[in-house]
Each structure stands twice: as C-alpha cells, then as structure tokens.
Amino acid sequence: MSTPKNTVRLANVSRRRFLKGLAAGSAFILAARWDLALADQGDYGAAGMPGGWVDNPHVFIRIDDDGTVTIINHRAEMGQGIRTSLALVAADELGADWNRVNVEQAEADQDKYGNQNTDGSRSMRHWYQPMRRAAAGARKMLEQAAAKQWGVPVEDVETRVHEVVHKGSNRTLGFGELATSARNLEVPDTDSLSLKEDAQLRYIGRESGPVNGDLRNNDGRPPAIDGEDIVTGKAVYGADVMLDDMLYAVIARPPVLGAKVKSLDDTQAKAVRGVVKIFSTEGADMPASFNPLGGVAVVADNTWAAIRGRAALSIEWDRAAAGDNANYHSEDYRKTLETRAENAGKVVRDNGDINTALEQAAKRIQATYYMPHMAQAPIEPPVAIVLLKDGKAEAWAPVQHPHAARQGIAATLGIELTDVTLHQTLLGGGFGRKSKPDFVIEAARLAKEFEGRPVRVQWTREDDIQHAYFHAVSVDRLEASLDKDGKATGWLHRTLSPSIGSLFAEDPKHKGDFELGMGFNTMPFDIPAIRLENPEASAHTRIGWFRAVYNLPHAYAIQSFAAEMAAAAGRDHRDYLLELLGEPRKIHPEEFKDGWNYGEDPNTYPVDIGRMRTVVERATKEAGWGKDKRKGRGMGLAMHHSFVSYAAIVLDVEVDENGEVTVHRADIAFDCGQAVNPERVRSQLEGACVMGIGIALHSEVSFQNGEAVEKNFDGFSIPRMRNAPREIRVHLVNADGDAPMGGVGEPGLPPVAPALCNAIYAATGKRIRRLPVGNQLG
Amino acid sequence: MINLDINGQKHELDIPADMPLLWALRDIVKLTGTKFGCGIAQCGACTVHLDGEATRSCVTPVSSAEGKKVTTIEAMAEDEVGQRVQQAWLNLGVAQCGYCQGGQIMSATALLKANNRPNSTDIHNAMNGNLCRCGTYNRIVSAIEQAALAKEVKA
Numbered sequence: 001m002s003t004p005k006n007t008v009r010l011a012n013v014s015r016r017r018f019l020k021g022l023a024a025g026s027a028f029i030l031a032a033r034w035d036l037a038l039a040d041q042g043d044y045g046a047a048g049m050p051g052g053w054v055d056n057p058h059v060f061i062r063i064d065d066d067g068t069v070t071i072i073n074h075r076a077e078m079g080q081g082i083r084t085s086l087a088l089v090a091a092d093e094l095g096a097d098w099n100r101v102n103v104e105q106a107e108a109d110q111d112k113y114g115n116q117n118t119d120g121s122r123s124m125r126h127w128y129q130p131m132r133r134a135a136a137g138a139r140k141m142l143e144q145a146a147a148k149q150w151g152v153p154v155e156d157v158e159t160r161v162h163e164v165v166h167k168g169s170n171r172t173l174g175f176g177e178l179a180t181s182a183r184n185l186e187v188p189d190t191d192s193l194s195l196k197e198d199a200q201l202r203y204i205g206r207e208s209g210p211v212n213g214d215l216r217n218n219d220g221r222p223p224a225i226d227g228e229d230i231v232t233g234k235a236v237y238g239a240d241v242m243l244d245d246m247l248y249a250v251i252a253r254p255p256v257l258g259a260k261v262k263s264l265d266d267t268q269a270k271a272v273r274g275v276v277k278i279f280s281t282e283g284a285d286m287p288a289s290f291n292p293l294g295g296v297a298v299v300a301d302n303t304w305a306a307i308r309g310r311a312a313l314s315i316e317w318d319r320a321a322a323g324d325n326a327n328y329h330s331e332d333y334r335k336t337l338e339t340r341a342e343n344a345g346k347v348v349r350d351n352g353d354i355n356t357a358l359e360q361a362a363k364r365i366q367a368t369y370y371m372p373h374m375a376q377a378p379i380e381p382p383v384a385i386v387l388l389k390d391g392k393a394e395a396w397a398p399v400q401h402p403h404a405a406r407q408g409i410a411a412t413l414g415i416e417l418t419d420v421t422l423h424q425t426l427l428g429g430g431f432g433r434k435s436k437p438d439f440v441i442e443a444a445r446l447a448k449e450f451e452g453r454p455v456r457v458q459w460t461r462e463d464d465i466q467h468a469y470f471h472a473v474s475v476d477r478l479e480a481s482l483d484k485d486g487k488a489t490g491w492l493h494r495t496l497s498p499s500i501g502s503l504f505a506e507d508p509k510h511k512g513d514f515e516l517g518m519g520f521n522t523m524p525f526d527i528p529a530i531r532l533e534n535p536e537a538s539a540h541t542r543i544g545w546f547r548a549v550y551n552l553p554h555a556y557a558i559q560s561f562a563a564e565m566a567a568a569a570g571r572d573h574r575d576y577l578l579e580l581l582g583e584p585r586k587i588h589p590e591e592f593k594d595g596w597n598y599g600e601d602p603n604t605y606p607v608d609i610g611r612m613r614t615v616v617e618r619a620t621k622e623a624g625w626g627k628d629k630r631k632g633r634g635m636g637l638a639m640h641h642s643f644v645s646y647a648a649i650v651l652d653v654e655v656d657e658n659g660e661v662t663v664h665r666a667d668i669a670f671d672c673g674q675a676v677n678p679e680r681v682r683s684q685l686e687g688a689c690v691m692g693i694g695i696a697l698h699s700e701v702s703f704q705n706g707e708a709v710e711k712n713f714d715g716f717s718i719p720r721m722r723n724a725p726r727e728i729r730v731h732l733v734n735a736d737g738d739a740p741m742g743g744v745g746e747p748g749l750p751p752v753a754p755a756l757c758n759a760i761y762a763a764t765g766k767r768i769r770r771l772p773v774g775n776q777l778g
Numbered sequence: 779m780i781n782l783d784i785n786g787q788k789h790e791l792d793i794p795a796d797m798p799l800l801w802a803l804r805d806i807v808k809l810t811g812t813k814f815g816c817g818i819a820q821c822g823a824c825t826v827h828l829d830g831e832a833t834r835s836c837v838t839p840v841s842s843a844e845g846k847k848v849t850t851i852e853a854m855a856e857d858e859v860g861q862r863v864q865q866a867w868l869n870l871g872v873a874q875c876g877y878c879q880g881g882q883i884m885s886a887t888a889l890l891k892a893n894n895r896p897n898s899t900d901i902h903n904a905m906n907g908n909l910c911r912c913g914t915y916n917r918i919v920s921a922i923e924q925a926a927l928a929k930e931v932k933a
Contacts, residue, residue, distance in 0.1 A: 223871030227868050228868065233851035233852045239804075303801050379877045426877075460817055461815065687874055687914065714818060721901075
C-alpha cells in the first residue's frame, strides 16, 4: 500500500494576490458576502478565507485520562466524510489508535475554529496542514510531559501508537496517563514542530473500504465514523433534534419571488387541532440575499398539525409586488437568451483573430446548448430550531455555513454574535442549499414570538423545490472553425446566464469573476483564435450555487461541442480532445484572464494540461475506448477541471427503441492530487456520477408566471436506482503523488452530463443540446 | 385514542386518526430514525414495516396502522436479517450523508425477508422507490447482494 509524499510545509503561504483587480468594484462586495473574498487581503487558500485557519492543539484535540482522544470537527458533514477524514489526519499525526478516537462536532465559532464555511470543495485542501500541525503540537506536548516525568531529554522519547516511549529504557506512558500534565504545558511554536515522515503514517492515504467492489483492500477500519449511527437510525440530523416544549412551524411563502400577502383568511386553519398561532411575516426587500421570503407562518404543537393548518389557509398574494418576476416563463426566457446569443456580448477573453479564423474556415460548425434551473433538493429538507431565552439564542441546524447562520440569528434578534450558540447537526445532504441560512433566520424570527420555547421551522419538499436558490438557467452558444484537415483554428463561445450576484446586489446581468472562472474563461484548448463573450442575462428568481455551480453548463457546452467538432472533422473524439488540449504544459490562470483560481495560489495551482491529458487517457483506457459496440450502444467521454482538480469520465450507454437510457458502466479518472481518504474520495465520485446522470436525463424546475411548476419529486425528478450505472469504476490518478490537493466534492459532477450526451450521440446519432434529455429520444 | 404497536411496544396516543404514521413516530413517539423526505411516497426515506411489509409511513394514516405491527429502523439491530443488512452497509461504506439510509435498509430488509436470494431485477424493483440524493445506489445493490450471501453461508 502506498502512502502520499510528505508535502506538508509548516508555514502557511502568504503571498500577495496576483490580481489586485479582484478586490475592486462590485466583485469584491459580492465575494465578501459569499465569503469568497479575502479576510486578509492577499492570502490564498485557507489563509484567504474569513476567519482563516487555526492550528492550536487545544482547539481541536482533547485527551481524557482514560486515553480517549477526542478530535473536534469544525466543518459541516453532509456526506463527504469530512468528520472521518480530517479526524484521520489528526489521529495519524498524533499517533492515536483510531479505535480510541471520538469525533465531536464543533459549534459555530469562527473566531475559535477559523473558517467553517463548508463550500467550494475546500475542507481538506485548506485544513490538512493546520490539522497536522495541531496534532503534531499535541504530540510534542505529550512527549514533553513524558520526558519531564522520566527526567530525560525530550529527544530521547518518541510517540508510538497511543503511547510515548523512552527509547533508552523502553518505558512507556499511555496518552491517558500523560493527558493531565501535557494539557498544562505551553503550546509549542509552530516552527519547533516536526511532522511525521510518510513511512510513519498509518491512516493518511490508506484504503479503508472496497476498491471498485473489491473487498480485499478493506483493512477492517470502517470507511466513515458515523456509519454505525446511520445504519441504526441513531444519527442526529437537523430534523432529529427533539426538545421539550418545542413548537413546530411551517410557512406559506410567496409563490413568486417578491410577492407579498395581500389578504389572509385563517379561520379554517385556526380550527385545525394542534395549531397554536398563525401570523404573517414580512419578506425581505430585494435583493433576497439570505433573508427569509416572508409569508404566513403556521405554528403548531406537531409538524402534521402545522402542515394541515397551512393547507387550510386562504391567502391572496399580491403578485404585482413581484414586478417583472411575476411574468417569468423559463421556456420563453430560454428563447430570449438563445436569440441574444446570436449577437456579440461583453468580451471576456480574446486571443488571436476570431473573425479571420471564422472567415477563412474550411468548415464552420455552430451549436447552442441549454441547461435549466435545478433545485439542490438535499434529501433532508431545510429545517432549523431556535430558542430565544433571557436575551440569548440557542439554535440547532444543519448548515454548511455556520457563521453566516449565527450572524443571521444575531441580526434578526438584535443580539450580539456571542449571545448566539449554534449547534451544528449532521446534514442530510447540502449541495449548496444549506450554505444559505434563510431557513435558520426564519426560525429566529418565530422564536422571537415565543420567547422561552424552542421553535422548529420545517420545510416540506414542496417548499424546498419551489423556494430553492436555483441553479441558474444557462444558454451557451459555440462556434468553431476547422481547417481543411479538420484542425480547430477558431473558437467563439458566448455564455448567458443570470449571476448569483443578483442575490446580493442590483442584478449585474453579467457573470462575475468567480462564475466565469468556473470553466468558462479557463477553457484550456490550444486553438489559435479564441473569443469568449458574456452577453447580458437577468435573474427572475433566487439564483444560488448548486454543487459545482457554473461549471455545470460550461462543461456541458464545451465538452459536448468538442465532440461535435470531432464528428465534424471525422475524427475519434478522444484523439481530437487530446489534440485540442495540446502539449502538456502548465498555464498561469492570468493567461485565461482568471483572477480567481478558486482562491488558490496560481503558482501552486496552475492550469495543468498534462493532468488533463492523463485523466482523459486513463478514463478511456480503463473503459476500453474504441471497442466496437452493438447497435444502440455507445461510449461518451468528457473532461473538466474545477476546484483545482481534474476529472474525466467515460460512460458506456445503451438507448433502446423507446428512448430509454441505460448506463452500463462509468469509468472515472480523477486527479485531486494527494488523497487522504481514497475510499471517501471514490464515494464522492460515484455519487457525482449518479447526480450528473440525473442532471442530464430529467432534472428541471421550470417557471410559469414566476412560479416553479415542479413542486415535489413527482415533478422534479432526481435519479433513482434504475438510472445509476450498473457499474461505476473510479480510477484515482496522482493520489499518492505530491501534486497539491484539489477539491473532491464538486469536480466529479461537471463532466457527467456532457459524457452522457456524447454517449447518446455515439449510440443513436442524436445530439442533445437542451437538457434535460427528457423525452427527446422517444 | 390511537393504539399502535411500535417495535413490540404498545402506545396509546391522543392524536388525530388521519395523522400520518411518520409524524406520529417522529413528533409524538420521538423515534426519529424514520425520516421525512417528500410526504407523498416518492422518496422512501420514511419506510417502515407494517406487519413486515415495507410501507411509506408519510402517506399511512395512523388509523390504518392500528392492529398491525409497526417496525422501524430502531428495531433493526435486534432483527437477524436487519443486522446482516446493517453489517453489509457498514462493510461497503454505503452511506454518504446517511439521511435516506434508514429507509433504504428497511426496504432492503423487507426484500430479503421475502426473498433471500434476490436477483438484480428483484433488487431494482424493491429499491426503486427509495431515493438517495448522494447517489449511493451501486453500493446499496452490492450491500444487498452481500447480505443475501451472508444468509447462505450461515444456512
């Protein structure tokens, strides 16, 4: 079994941002509100996040006298396994025995723990080094305590598994025996710490579960620390916190963003057994930001009574208050954007002479792609409890961004941040939905009405899908020129979608740096003339981030179009894609006009064409690319880099005469650099594959008269077992090398939909340019 | 009064007859392993056994559960088949966020009790009503197959 190279550096990087322009103008305001900006202007990675990083052992590690090691996890656990993986890092560096390690969830406290915003696939790459330093510090304190007790120089002792040994005499003291004396020692300087060599590591980089179905790699350690609680029903999610005297609320929210309650008749609702109180609550002024939408709250002594009470309400909505939003028809808007895409827009990147390239083309092809609105739809709908008592608030909620939730509660109740205690529960999925704390703020508002009693706001699935922070609709128009040999000479891409910026400020109508930087301006192909444009598009509902965000439409369009170019050139798609990528080389993001680079140092994290080529080559090789297939069967390939990781996927797909799509196998090659917990990396890629198939096949929320048409899983379809590939094989590339760590939770998703559409084309000759596939094959 | 037999315990509950079993279990009896996901029997997160049959508790009025044995995920650790299913789930690291997995395990256990050697079609038919937003379906299939084989080895 291999272990990763020791890439740990003791000092955190602190270099100036390479593009100061990022901090200028509206981009900064937006970014600051998303926590994407720089707490300490000029830092990258964890140091660039609000609250930064913390590596004090006392904050993250506690050792009891019985030897139990408790590791504090301060990131949100939503299925990515971070409670396991970060604890493994600390346990390994500390020398703890995993069987004697507990993981305790931190409360929201950015001052104490550093940044807790679990978003952007950042947890491991930002916290690997601080956690190792914290654990190395704790280990040193244990060694110092032992040396002191024995009266020997600290150099003569070392830590083995859960004990410290005097090398000369082989005397040992267990962690528990040393806990009290070690705890009172001074925390060692970071500079004085030495981290373990790779050969000394026991957990980091090791497999803990089956590898592509092969159980032989299982070393007996359960893949995830919460597994047993989950399978026995004991795991506590936001919805599972039960408090004495608790009230249960559901809210009837305006069906159109910005609409208000015009009149309310709650006579019948009040008659529902168990209903305690009904009242209107003000919606936020636009832009909506993280504020509640308002509406009518029904508070009851159980959830069912609240749901029934709400159903019995008679509400007339003032739709005119929603302005233009009330006229929003997503199907019409698609056509509007498609028409607009025919004209030039704001230039984002311009290399070479696109006009000449197009004029002189031996062959020109053009295609326009559409991706619809989607709801994140975590399987646990939003839910939160707030209790206001004696001027202090206590909250329980499944949130990706605990600090924002805590801030929201404090602002709503008019109390200090320090008077808010937020208990982070497990999240029943997040996917970006739970980084917006609107549902927690709703509970805070209701708590104000019932001082001394905890109030839970429960979202139903209808609430969740109708009032999501929707993935933006996107129209992407591409045009390419090919020379007489089919080689690409020009590439013109216009992308149009509303910006998430519209959530926080006056609608910018253009994508921000961090939105363009998600695979649009970083389009890596080696083509002499490239022009990238971003014409206007307005938002008509709440737009928010969804797992992988704008990488989804960008990858869908670019990776579909690359396959269309290959077909136009009469070439094999893989060979053509490799030709488009060009020679292995590392490109500074600035060359792509990308000043964001996911917040990472462009010198450590350049755009690496070599890594792209490698994942393409690996995925196609593993899939048996090029093998003849039966009629109605085809392989599709796509590659995308995002969150400073690289993913390529090949799907082997069958389309029957009724247009039913069966995915027989997925081969995913993934390079996130060093993988701390390969089994959980693999599980993320498997999940992304299934979610991506759903995005391609059937996930859409459409709008009529400003209102979401699909309201539950009977309308907004997410993948079922029959949609999943019969087999998913994940091939980790570079996992034990010394490439810098990249993201894991999101980057597997963007290439899935284009790979599926490319496979459908290979199987049927039909090109899908509008998602979802739906009944287009029937 | 509604009389329910939940995991072998009798409960006399002062609740409306039309309250879905899901909310009675969660809010009244405080058994929170059974989850709310959709409220319209589309996702299966609320799956329990009624006299051994996998049932969506979110659309089952408590009145229709009277006189039947209600079994929830909390009782699976005491159930021979349930234990095997849980162990297979752990062996294969099925769960990601885990929220739907109680319902998945209830459906899988009901399947294996009725059919101890399910083929792929049987598994898909029994499990297609259980959604997993994290996308753990492949491992669910593998875990059911493993749990079924564990039965054969024992027998």
